[in-house]
Amino acid sequence: MRVLVGAFSMESNTFAPGATTLDDLRAQMFGVGSDLHRDFLGAESELAGAWSVLDASGHEIVPSFAAWSGPGRPLAPGVLPEIVRLVLAPCDDTIDGAYLMLHGACVAHDADDPEGVILDALREQLGPDRPIVVSLDCHANLTRRMVAAADAFTAYRTCPHIDTRRTGEQAARILCDILAGSIRPVIAVATRPMITPPELHDSTRDPFRRLMALNDEAEADGLVASALLPVQPWVDLPELSWKCVVTADGDAAAAQRAAEWIMDEAWSEREVFLGGVRLPVDDALATALAQASPCVVADAGDATNGGSIGDSTELLRASLRAGAQAVLLSIRDAGAAQAATRAGEGATVELMLGSGEPGAYNERTNVTATVKRLFDGDVVYTHPVNRGYRAATGQAALVSVDGVDAVVHSLSVGVIDPALYEALGADPSAYAVLQAKSHISFKAGFAHLTDRSVVADTPGPTTCNLPTLPYSRRPRPLYPFEDVDY
Ligand SMILES: [Zn+2]
Numbered sequence: 504m505r506v507l508v509g510a511f512s513m514e515s516n517t518f519a520p521g522a523t524t525l526d527d528l529r530a531q532m533f534g535v536g537s538d539l540h541r542d543f544l545g546a547e548s549e550l551a552g553a554w555s556v557l558d559a560s561g562h563e564i565v566p567s568f569a570a571w572s573g574p575g576r577p578l579a580p581g582v583l584p585e586i587v588r589l590v591l592a593p594c595d596d597t598i599d600g601a602y603l604m605l606h607g608a609c610v611a612h613d614a615d616d617p618e619g620v621i622l623d624a625l626r627e628q629l630g631p632d633r634p635i636v637v638s639l640d641c642h643a644n645l646t647r648r649m650v651a652a653a654d655a656f657t658a659y660r661t662c663p664h665i666d667t668r669r670t671g672e673q674a675a676r677i678l679c680d681i682l683a684g685s686i687r688p689v690i691a692v693a694t695r696p697m698i699t700p701p702e703l704h705d706s707t708r709d710p711f712r713r714l715m716a717l718n719d720e721a722e723a724d725g726l727v728a729s730a731l732l733p734v735q736p737w738v739d740l741p742e743l744s745w746k747c748v749v750t751a752d753g754d755a756a757a758a759q760r761a762a763e764w765i766m767d768e769a770w771s772e773r774e775v776f777l778g779g780v781r782l783p784v785d786d787a788l789a790t791a792l793a794q795a796s797p798c799v800v801a802d803a804g805d806a807t808n809g810g811s812i813g814d815s816t817e818l819l820r821a822s823l824r825a826g827a828q829a830v831l832l833s834i835r836d837a838g839a840a841q842a843a844t845r846a847g848e849g850a851t852v853e854l855m856l857g858s859g860e861p862g863a864y865n866e867r868t869n870v871t872a873t874v875k876r877l878f879d880g881d882v883v884y885t886h887p888v889n890r891g892y893r894a895a896t897g898q899a900a901l902v903s904v905d906g907v908d909a910v911v912h913s914l915s916v917g918v919i920d921p922a923l924y925e926a927l928g929a930d931p932s933a934y935a936v937l938q939a940k941s942h943i944s945f946k947a948g949f950a951h952l953t954d955r956s957v958v959a960d961t962p963g964p965t966t967c968n969l970p971t972l973p974y975s976r977r978p979r980p981l982y983p984f985e986d987v988d989y
Pocket of ligand 1: 640641642664
């Protein structure tokens with residue numbers, strides 16, 4: 504049979520001002536039609552897993568469109584219609600079914616639910632009888648629209664997400680079973696009014712490990728697929744909450760029972776997820792400096808892996824206050840990158856880093872810096888899950904300020920591993936402190952350098968202190984904002 508295969512993976516953060524443009528997407532992983540191949544998004548991706556299973560099952564793969572972006576600002580108006588057009592481009596009457604690799608927590612300025620829009624459009628093209636199976640990030644914000652348009656969902660059950668390939672394989676196996684007529688999928692969703700910061704969404708530790716293992720139990724009991732979705736919390740939208748989506752073979756009641764059971768278990772653990780150990784940035788830095796080198800400082804508020812811009816000056820200012828030596832960090836600041844580039848390697852230059860008012864997480868900070876290295880090219884991630892993925896830096900420079908080395912760059916780049924630092928010629932193992940811009944994922948990305956890390960409780964669009972953010976559209980009541988009786 505002919506199976507349409509596509510991918511669109513991007514997580515948005517509605518607290519990060521501005522927009523992600525089509526050019527931003529093109530500067531990362533972006534391919535159309537015959538550009539695609541099994542390992543287009545890496546050998547560990549859902550795409551690769553699904554592609555392998557479909558291939559081995561003898562189905563003909565019809566590649567449509569694949570894009571992966573680091574998390575970021577909501578899509579600019581007009582980008583989503585173009586994505587829908589690209590996904591649907593090869594759709595015709597000869598397509599028998601479809602597999603899509605989606606993140607599930609994208610937001611656009613002209614649509615709350617891009618994945619719902621994509622799935623709706625695909626469903627309209629394929630009609631009600633041709634199956635659509637979807638794999639998700641477990642941080643997906645699953646919507647009723649998405650559920651109505653698809654036949655089955657799978658999702659990661661690890662964090663850091665190291666079971667991406669498994670998630671795609673599972674989705675493709677389900678699609679093959681539906682195409683063969685051997686299962687008749689029905690979907691149930693259970694919801695509880697809770698969101699939690701992702702720092703304890705850590706599948707190496709309970710309770711997250713125990714909760715995610717309930718998916719395995721449900722499947723061992725005969726359900727087709729179980730996916731607990733602890734949702735990324737920085738999307739201020741009406742359907743925001745933890746959910747569990749279960750696919751069963753014909754038995755909707757069994758699917759609902761399993762989904763409710765798993766969500767009851769998650770609900771009972773909600774308080775634990777607020778107990779992350781985070782230190783004020785000065786204390787986090789001091790703690791890191793007191794440990795063997797290198798130690799990672801995870802900058803919670805500036806986690807580009809949760810959609811922050813990457814423009815925080817919190818750790819820079821803390822380092823300068825403390826007179827810290829051998830700190831390596833990054834700041835997205837196109838103006839500073841341009842000024843350093845103009846000055847040239849070896850030059851001393853006055854830089855204004857950050858654009859915020861005094862007191863803001865990205866407070867403008869004036870420094871006198873030495874330009875150590877210039878760069879304008881692609882970062883190639885070394886993270887075990889995103890190995891080989893590319894992101895263009897635009898103009899970038901490694902600058903040195905009183906013992907702090909900072910990579911200043913123009914475009915959005917993730918700091919889930921040391922690839923950005925290495926691209927600029929820095930040797931991360933030679934530093935005492937390495938800044939990471941994620942809450943959990945960095946642990947896998949920096950593991951080859953160090954297992955020492957501390958989370959800095961910094962403000963910004965990805966702060967772990969959710970009640971400090973200006974939510975206005977979220978559901979009410981919602982834990983931890985209101986006392987909820989469920
Ligand atoms: Zn995730």
